Amino acid sequence: MSAWEDNIRKVVPYVPGEQPKVDNIIKLNTNENPYGPSPRVEKIAMDMEKLKLYPDPAASALVDAIANYHEVSSDKVFVGVGSDDVLAMSFLTFFNSGKEILFPDITYSFYDVWAELYKIPYKAVPVDDDFRIIKEDYHGENGGVIFPNPNAPTSIAEPLSFVEDIVKNNQDVVVIVDEAYVDFGGETALPLVDKYENLLVVRTFSKSRSMAGLRIGYAIGNPKLIKYLSDVKYSFNSYTMNMPSIIYGVESIADDDYFKETVAKVVDTREWFKSEIEKLGFACPPSSANFLFMTHESIPAKEIFEKAREAKIIVRYFNKPRIDNYLRVTIGTRKEMESFLSFLKKLVKDN
């Protein structure tokens, strides 16, 4: 190894779900929304000439649209290149106490990656046997708390009172509630933002807004928290949001009818699909997200994952302790889920 390699930050990176380059597959592995963005977005003609200029570093048009949508002032909103960017910046900004930060052991698998990247000590707190977060486990001294609600990959949502209990018992640190999936059935912590100045609520356009390809995420919190986060962002990259993200993002927010309609379709399909697979011997926790976390009474998850892949249906399998017999399956269109259901019926029958 060369001398210059001694001082490299060596990390084990997060492995994102596969983005296959072939067509004719049913892609249920990365929790995208099958319906595509609002048709209003398609009608926007971007002025390409303007691409020669730097975008607005504050992305004010987008920030204002989000603020307006949530009925908060714009100084409570931070935007980033997907919620991953928002969360990465948040870890860097808020978790510098040297004490362990806390998050569930079964959760979004990026949290420990960010902690490792920034050398933040952390403790993965076990969820119970039903994959539920135990709120009392977050009451002790710590360097910060982060958890998704609904949680992923479990799909389980906790009520607002549960979230408030954790925030209330951690007022000396920053608490981040990652609400990537909240639009599909969770209860948002946004009403707590004015009550607790240490609470940051993070959202994304990649799931309910069908815009994973654009990379837009945001956070809502008290203006002091947002200012600290913005300062770090401006110390990292002045212009994170490009012009298409700002322009199309604003238009997505504007079309609330389409948003509600497509979210409702996903929820309907989820509930129908869940009831169907339960008849086949599958079980899953109640889902408040756009995916199901499913396990079969006799067929190993890994086997289902591999056979589905052969049938050109891609779902997510995590080869990790406690969840290695589960699949995380994104809710696609009704037609896609019918195909997957046919596949599962045949698999169970042949087993």
Place this chain on the structure above:
Amino acid sequence: MSAWEDNIRKVVPYVPGEQPKVDNIIKLNTNENPYGPSPRVEKIAMDMEKLKLYPDPAASALVDAIANYHEVSSDKVFVGVGSDDVLAMSFLTFFNSGKEILFPDITYSFYDVWAELYKIPYKAVPVDDDFRIIKEDYHGENGGVIFPNPNAPTSIAEPLSFVEDIVKNNQDVVVIVDEAYVDFGGETALPLVDKYENLLVVRTFSKSRSMAGLRIGYAIGNPKLIKYLSDVKYSFNSYTMNMPSIIYGVESIADDDYFKETVAKVVDTREWFKSEIEKLGFACPPSSANFLFMTHESIPAKEIFEKAREAKIIVRYFNKPRIDNYLRVTIGTRKEMESFLSFLKKLVKDN
């Protein structure tokens, strides 16, 4: 101050050049290219439906296009959200020795911001009285080296032999050459990449490619270096490049005739404008960039900056030691520069 605020990473952020929201101004303050992106970009119809999917995390289409353009293999290319993102990731990845990294005192004002953000010790090495980098000052022990070539805001380029001397004398650390402006007259260090595995060359689409609004930057280096950088990137955000960046970026690279033509126009305008302002008592170092670093023999730069602003012409003024009597003026269209020249002629006459 609340207890949670104790563990915030508090930084003084970089202040980007103003992006004014009014029209009818001549904007010469952020080194954009006045000609707009290739007309081929305007003809691309993006399939908006696809925005529902995550982009390719490796941005392979764009990486391959860049690799092909520079005739290197794709494993030597890293892409990011503007060269700022590439550089921010590079600081985090490569500068972990605990020793001081070195860069010129008069240079891109983001370098010390990144160093502060990541708590990397650094030394700003004085350039000489003609604003030239003294290469011998970079020969001692250090934690890494970074400098732009051409340098900014000075516009001065150094020859390849000069760059090689610095790289050669620093083979135990990573050396980054920031070539944001190289297309306007600098000599690239790319031929050295195969010779020195510790050299990273960074480029951007924001200047010569007229795509500041899209946010695309890239780095070229040996595959080991690129792998370390990619691992950190994947530990930060899996999907940094959104679909429009990938699609339009590829198209920009494809239209090399337009690229060369617009770069040549900027260079022509620069040389004409420089000769004109010299007649008015201005001096500037020889420029190899798309801007001039100009000072007047009697009128203070700050005064020119303020009066230009009143006349709706925005240039960049840095209120910093050594350069507080200089303006950094982006080369706009011939017409824009004629307007600015008329303004300067009147100013000098009235003085």
